[in-house]
Amino acid sequence: MxxxxxxxxxxxxxxxxxxxxxxxxxxxxxxxxxxxxxxxxxxxxxxxxxxxxxxxNPTNREIRPIGSGRYSEQWIEDFRNRKDIEFIIPKTRALAATIQLKSDTATRILSSELLATAENDPLLAGMQRFPDDYYQIILSQSAAKKLKVEQGDRIDASLARQFHGKRERVHLTVNVIDIASISVTSRNVAFVNLDLLVATEQFKDGREVPDLGWDGDSGSSASRVFPSFRLYARSINDVGGIVADLEKQGVRVKANVAEIExxxxxxxxxxxxxxxxxxxxxxxxxxxxxxxxxxxxxxxxxxxxxxxxxxxxxxxxxxxxxxxxxxxxxxxxxxxxxxxxxxxxxxxxxxxxxxxxxxxxxxxxxxxxxxxxxxxxxxxxxxxxxxxxxxxxxxxxxxxxxx
Amino acid sequence: MVTRYFQLPSIYCLNSVTVVYDLKNVVKERLVDGVGFRLQVPSIEIKAQENIALVGHSGCGKSTLLDMLALILHPDKSDHFDIDPVDGKSQQVDKLWHHHRQSRLSQIRKQHIGYVLQNGGLLPYLTVRENIELPRRLLKLADDDSINSIAKVLGIHRQLDKLPGLLSAGERQRAAFARALSHRPSILLADEPTAALDPITTRKIMAVVMELIKGLKITLITASHDWAHVYKMDLRVLKQEAEPVENGRIYQSTFHD
Known part of the structure; x- marks a missing residue:
C-alpha cells in the first residue's frame, strides 16, 4: 500500500x-x-x-390501403396479433363516416370526418383517455376550434339518412374527452369508438342500431366486413416486411418505404x-x-x-x-x-x-x-x-x- | 555531534565481528562491446562496520560487484553469497535470486542498504527533501527531524526545498549521501561518489561522510579508481587484477585483498 x-x-x-x-x-x-x-x-x-x-412521426409507420377492399374482423384480428404491427383498426366507407356536430357556443353545424380509435393509437400518442363507448369523442384541433369547445364540453352529434322515402335525423349527446394536437391532423376529425363508427354506417345504410334506439331494417348476423383499415407498423424497419406481406395477399398499399430506405x-x-x-x-x-x-x-x-x-x-x-x-x-x-x-x-x-x-x-x-x-x-x-x-x-x- | 542528531536504532548496531557479506567463487559474465567480460570473486568476507574500497581502473568490474552487493544484479555462479545486514539473520542471496524472490531482495535493499551513485541519481522531479525522505516513506518511518539533521550535517539544509537541477555537483552528491543514509541502513555502497568532484570538495564531503558512518556504525563499501584518495581515507582495499583468458576471448577481472 x-x-x-x-x-x-x-x-x-x-x-x-x-x-x-x-x-x-x-x-x-x-x-x-x-x-x-x-x-x-x-x-x-x-x-x-x-x-x-x-x-x-406515426405517419411514417402508417401503411395505407389504396381503394376499397373486403377485410373481415378475423383478418383484422390476425394482423393485430402480429408482433411487427403496433396498431390496426378498421375503417368504414368514407361517405358513411361523417357526422354533424353542433355545440352551444358556436352557431354553425360542423360536418366532421369520423375515425375509429382505441388505446395505443400511435396517431393519438400521449392521450390519457380514449373513447370507450358511444358517448365519448376526441376532436381534432381544427374541429374543436370551429365548434368553440374545450375538453369536458358536451356537444350534439347528429346523423341524417333517407329511409323508405323519408328523411330522418338522429341525435346523440357526446362528451369531448380530449382535443388532439394540431400535429395529428389539420382536418375536421372526430375520433370515436369503433362501435359508434359502425353504428353510423349501419344507420346510414338503413339498418337498425338497437343499442342507441335507432330504428331501421334488421341487419344480418353474418360477420362484418370492412372496406379499409388504419395500420401502423411497430418500427420503420417493419414497414417493408408488412408492405410485402400485404401485397402478396393482393392488397395494394402505400407507405413511405422509399424515404425509410x-x-x-x-x-x-x-x-x-x-x-x-x-x-x-x-x-x-x-x-x-x-x-x-x-x-x-x-x-x-x-x-x-x-x-x-x-x-x-x-x-x-x-x-x-x-x-x-x-x-x-x-x-x-x-x-x-x-x-x-x-x-x-x-x-x-x-x-x-x-x-x-x-x-x-x-x-x-x-x-x-x-x-x-x-x-x-x-x-x-x-x-x-x-x-x-x-x-x-x-x-x-x-x-x-x-x- | 553526528550521533546526537542521527541516532541509529539499537537493532541495526551490528557487532563488529558480524560478517555482513560472505562471497565465495562468485562469477558474473557480461558482454562488453563484443568482448566477453568475466568478474570473478574467489573469496571476500566483509565484517560489520568495516570500510572497504574496491580499487581498480575503469571498466574492471567495480560497479558490477557493487550492484551484486546491492542485490540489483544477480551472479551467474556462486558457491556462497550470503548477506547478514541484521546480526544473526543471514540471507542466502544466490538462493533468493535462484527462486526469483524479488520482493525479498527488494525488502532487504529497501531496509538495509543505501547506495550512492556516481552522479547522485536524484529524482529530478522531487525536491532535495523529498528525495532524501523517499526511502523513509517506503519504510513508513516516522516523520521526525532526521531529514533536517542529516542535511545540516552534510551542509545542504539550505537546499532542501530546491530541485536537484538547481544544485551544484558537490551539493547533489551530498544530497545523494543524505538519501542513502536517511533510512539508517547498516550498509552503505558508493560507486565512485566523488569522481565528478574537485579534490577539495571530495575531501570535504568524504570527511563528513566518514564521520557519519563511523558514528552510525555503518559498513561502507566504495568503489574508486583514485588510489591516493583511498589510501588517505584509511580503508581496507580490495584490489583488482585483470588478465585475458581463454585465448583472449574473455577479459577476466579478479578482486582480492
Whole structure:
C-alpha cells in the first residue's frame, strides 16, 4: 500500500514536472480523439435525428390501403396479433363516416370526418383517455376550434339518412374527452369508438342500431366486413416486411418505404465510413501512444532503475508508465471534449440554420462521452502495460549504468 | 555531534565481528562491446562496520560487484553469497535470486542498504527533501527531524526545498549521501561518489561522510579508481587484477585483498 501510494504520487510529480512533454502527449491524444468525436457527433446527430423523426412521426409507420377492399374482423384480428404491427383498426366507407356536430357556443353545424380509435393509437400518442363507448369523442384541433369547445364540453352529434322515402335525423349527446394536437391532423376529425363508427354506417345504410334506439331494417348476423383499415407498423424497419406481406395477399398499399430506405441506407453507409475512420484512428492512436510510451520508458530508464534501487518492487514499477498514461488519457479526453463541444456549437449554431434544419446537426449523448473516456483509458492502459513491462524488465543495474 | 542528531536504532548496531557479506567463487559474465567480460570473486568476507574500497581502473568490474552487493544484479555462479545486514539473520542471496524472490531482495535493499551513485541519481522531479525522505516513506518511518539533521550535517539544509537541477555537483552528491543514509541502513555502497568532484570538495564531503558512518556504525563499501584518495581515507582495499583468458576471448577481472 505504501509502495502503491508512493508510486501514484511519484508518477504524478514526474508528469507535472515534465509538463511540456506531458502537454505534447495530451495534445497528440486530443488531436486524434476530437475529430473522431466530431465525426461521431455528426453521424449521430444527422442520421439519428432523421431516423428519430421518422420513427416518432406515426405517419411514417402508417401503411395505407389504396381503394376499397373486403377485410373481415378475423383478418383484422390476425394482423393485430402480429408482433411487427403496433396498431390496426378498421375503417368504414368514407361517405358513411361523417357526422354533424353542433355545440352551444358556436352557431354553425360542423360536418366532421369520423375515425375509429382505441388505446395505443400511435396517431393519438400521449392521450390519457380514449373513447370507450358511444358517448365519448376526441376532436381534432381544427374541429374543436370551429365548434368553440374545450375538453369536458358536451356537444350534439347528429346523423341524417333517407329511409323508405323519408328523411330522418338522429341525435346523440357526446362528451369531448380530449382535443388532439394540431400535429395529428389539420382536418375536421372526430375520433370515436369503433362501435359508434359502425353504428353510423349501419344507420346510414338503413339498418337498425338497437343499442342507441335507432330504428331501421334488421341487419344480418353474418360477420362484418370492412372496406379499409388504419395500420401502423411497430418500427420503420417493419414497414417493408408488412408492405410485402400485404401485397402478396393482393392488397395494394402505400407507405413511405422509399424515404425509410434512404435514411436506412445513409445510416448504414455513414456507419461503415465512421467505423473505418474510427478503427484507423484508434489503431493510429494506440500505436502512437504505445510508441511514445515505449520511448518514454527508455528515457525514464534511469529514474525507474533508481526507484527499484531504493526498494520499489518490479510489479509496482509497471504502474509508473501506466498511471502516466492514464493521466494523458483523462486529460487528453477532457481537451477533446472541450474541442468537440466548441465545434458542436459552431456546427449547430451556424451550419444547421443555413441548411434550414430545426434539429441539431451534431450532438452526442452523455453516455457517448463516457464511452469515449472508457475506450481511451483502456487503449492507453493496454499500450502502457507494454511499456511498463519493459520498464520492469530493465535490469536496474543496466539502467543505472546508462546514467 | 553526528550521533546526537542521527541516532541509529539499537537493532541495526551490528557487532563488529558480524560478517555482513560472505562471497565465495562468485562469477558474473557480461558482454562488453563484443568482448566477453568475466568478474570473478574467489573469496571476500566483509565484517560489520568495516570500510572497504574496491580499487581498480575503469571498466574492471567495480560497479558490477557493487550492484551484486546491492542485490540489483544477480551472479551467474556462486558457491556462497550470503548477506547478514541484521546480526544473526543471514540471507542466502544466490538462493533468493535462484527462486526469483524479488520482493525479498527488494525488502532487504529497501531496509538495509543505501547506495550512492556516481552522479547522485536524484529524482529530478522531487525536491532535495523529498528525495532524501523517499526511502523513509517506503519504510513508513516516522516523520521526525532526521531529514533536517542529516542535511545540516552534510551542509545542504539550505537546499532542501530546491530541485536537484538547481544544485551544484558537490551539493547533489551530498544530497545523494543524505538519501542513502536517511533510512539508517547498516550498509552503505558508493560507486565512485566523488569522481565528478574537485579534490577539495571530495575531501570535504568524504570527511563528513566518514564521520557519519563511523558514528552510525555503518559498513561502507566504495568503489574508486583514485588510489591516493583511498589510501588517505584509511580503508581496507580490495584490489583488482585483470588478465585475458581463454585465448583472449574473455577479459577476466579478479578482486582480492
Amino acid at each position: 505504501s509502495q502503491l501510494s508512493n508510486i501514484i504520487r511519484l508518477s504524478f510529480r514526474d508528469y507535472s514536472h515534465e509538463w511540456r512533454m506531458s502537454g505534447c502527449f495530451i495534445f497528440a491524444l486530443s488531436a486524434v480523439l476530437a475529430p473522431m468525436m466530431i465525426l461521431f457527433g455528426l453521424k449521430f446527430g444527422i442520421v439519428t435525428s432523421m431516423v428519430d423523426s421518422l420513427v416518432e 434512404t435514411v436506412q441506407s445513409i445510416d448504414q453507409n455513414l456507419s461503415v465510413i465512421f467505423w473505418i475512420i474510427a478503427c484507423v484512428g484508434a489503431a493510429g492512436f494506440a500505436f502512437s501512444l504505445g510508441a511514445s510510451l515505449w520511448a518514454n520508458v527508455d528515457r525514464k530508464g534511469k529514474d525507474l532503475s533508481v526507484l527499484r534501487l531504493i526498494g520499489f518492487r518490479s510489479s509496482v514499477i509497471v504502474l509508473f508508465p501506466v498511471l502516466q498514461s492514464c493521466y494523458t488519457a483523462i486529460l487528453g479526453w477532457l481537451l477533446a471534449v472541450l474541442v468537440y463541444l466548441g465545434f458542436e456549437q459552431l456546427i449547430n449554431r451556424f451550419l444547421a440554420p443555413r441548411l434550414n434544419l430545426d434539429q441539431s446537426l451534431c450532438y452526442l449523448l452523455t453516455e457517448h462521452f463516457f464511452w469515449a473516456l472508457g475506450l481511451t483509458v483502456v487503449t492507453a492502459i493496454v499500450a502502457a502495460i507494454l511499456g511498463g513491462l519493459r520498464a520492469s524488465g530493465i535490469e536496474p543495474s543496466d539502467g543505472l549504468r546508462d546514467m
